[in-house]
Amino acid sequence: RNPDDALWYNSITPEQVRDGTIGGSALTRGDGCWVWDASGSRFLDARAALWNTTLGYSARSVVGAMTTQLRALPVGQVIRYRQPPAISLEYARRLVSALPGGLSHVRFGSTGSQMTTAAVLLSRFLRKVRRENDRTAVIGFRKSYHGTGGMASALSGERQLHALQSPLPPGVHHVPAWDLDALGAAVDGLGPDKVSAIILEPVLGTGVVPAPSGALARVRQLCDRHGIHLIADEVTTGFGRTGALSRMAWEGVEPDMLVLGKGITAGYVPLAALVTTDEVFDTALSRPDFAFPHGSTADAHPVAMAAGVAVLDVLADGTLFATVRERGSRLQDRLAELPVHDVRGVGLMIGVELRDDAGEPLSASAMARVHQECAAEGLLITSTDNTVVLMPPLVISERECDELVRRLGTAVRRART
Numbered sequence: 001r002n003p004d005d006a007l008w009y010n011s012i013t014p015e016q017v018r019d020g021t022i023g024g025s026a027l028t029r030g031d032g033c034w035v036w037d038a039s040g041s042r043f044l045d046a047r048a049a050l051w052n053t054t055l056g057y058s059a060r061s062v063v064g065a066m067t068t069q070l071r072a073l074p075v076g077q078v079i080r081y082r083q084p085p086a087i088s089l090e091y092a093r094r095l096v097s098a099l100p101g102g103l104s105h106v107r108f109g110s111t112g113s114q115m116t117t118a119a120v121l122l123s124r125f126l127r128k129v130r131r132e133n134d135r136t137a138v139i140g141f142r143k144s145y146h147g148t149g150g151m152a153s154a155l156s157g158e159r160q161l162h163a164l165q166s167p168l169p170p171g172v173h174h175v176p177a178w179d180l181d182a183l184g185a186a187v188d189g190l191g192p193d194k195v196s197a198i199i200l201e202p203v204l205g206t207g208v209v210p211a212p213s214g215a216l217a218r219v220r221q222l223c224d225r226h227g228i229h230l231i232a233d234e235v236t237t238g239f240g241r242t243g244a245l246s247r248m249a250w251e252g253v254e255p256d257m258l259v260l261g262k263g264i265t266a267g268y269v270p271l272a273a274l275v276t277t278d279e280v281f282d283t284a285l286s287r288p289d290f291a292f293p294h295g296s297t298a299d300a301h302p303v304a305m306a307a308g309v310a311v312l313d314v315l316a317d318g319t320l321f322a323t324v325r326e327r328g329s330r331l332q333d334r335l336a337e338l339p340v341h342d343v344r345g346v347g348l349m350i351g352v353e354l355r356d357d358a359g360e361p362l363s364a365s366a367m368a369r370v371h372q373e374c375a376a377e378g379l380l381i382t383s384t385d386n387t388v389v390l391m392p393p394l395v396i397s398e399r400e401c402d403e404l405v406r407r408l409g410t411a412v413r414r415a416r417t
């Protein structure tokens with residue numbers, strides 16, 4: 001037995017585990033956009049750990065704020081009884097004031113999965129309050145990811161994510177990615193008065209599929225027409241990844257519920273948030289009989305709250321957002337010069353689709369080879385299906401972007417020979 005098998009991983013193919021492309025070498029240190037393994041090899045982390053290390057590995061202000069909080073009040077809770085750590089109140093106020101006016105109440109959780117689930121439960125709870133008891137259906141898009149476990153798995157649009165989860169919680173339906181005619185037909189088919197919520201990622205994470213121009217506003221109109229809640233899952237797209245704090249806000253479309261995660265603490269410590277409107281708050285959350293038995297022990301951990309405040313401080317003047325927009329579009333242009341099928345994305349959330357010479361999507365084993373060649377080039381990437389998903393730290397420099405393109409180009413060319 002290999003002692004390292006004490007820890008196990010997800011992989012694209014069994015070969016990857018055998019080849020060591022997924023296990024790879026264990027990392028011991030990080031700085032900026034780079035990580036090192038024990039042998040001293042250096043990798044450019046174009047996946048920002050798991051799309052969350054937005055400020056890179058050495059954001060001193062975040063580490064400082066976390067350390068200060070750890071010394072002052074290292075543990076606290078906000079689920080039961082009103083005696084929250086002061087830092088939770090401070091952060092909640094700061095977060096809602098950074099978001100558009102309507103989104104003014106926040107609940108914190110530990111993971112994105114937990115908060116997409118909470119959003120659906122909250123939507124259904126509101127229906128109960130309004131005595132719309134059979135209004136429970138939720139519709140999402142294929143190519144979406146909303147997390148893992150129970151409801152979050154059910155919400156995710158890719159069928160393979162449903163494996164091992166059977167039976168899934170009922171009442172969740174999917175339509176093809178950004179097919180708004182199919183969405184309208186699904187609402188009509190189920191009956192508009194049976195649909196509680198529509199959930200979407202403004203850029204679908206699986207394969208990186210941005211909403212076509214005007215699509216988000218059209219979904220909002222559909223929701224308004226039928227009194228359906230719009231849940232925006234910005235776990236990936238939020239906190240600067242797409243060049244704004246919230247992609248929905250950038251597009252001028254306000255959801256009824258907004259789910260945030262990943263970059264919310266620059267990835268330094270687990271935190272997710274569900275932000276909602278006065279209307280939701282007044283209808284349900286402020287009721288004396290309101291019970292929302294959906295929270296976990298470590299939610300709103302004070303150290304996460306401190307990290308959240310520090311991240312907002314870094315983002316406050318908008319400079320990083322502007323850099324992400326500019327750098328992202330330049331990076332997309334450069335990537336399009338490589339022998340690849342398609343480059344798409346928003347800001348520094350970029351998908352690079354790979355096909356073979358016959359125009360067929362690269363197979364899973366060929367994609368594993370791309371991963372392997374990237375690792376050999378000192379470049380860490382993620383992928384879904386035949387699309388390389390690039391989400392480097394937002395603090396990536398112009399030179400590091402060039403390095404990313406050069407290394408990916410070498411790896412793709414080698415993998416195709």
Ligand code: PMP
Nearest residue numbers: 111112113145146147205235236
């Ligand atoms: N929603 C989206 C859009 C995500 O990308 C993810 C994580 N990849 C989640 C939800 C789930 O978040 P977590 O992994 O923190 O449970």
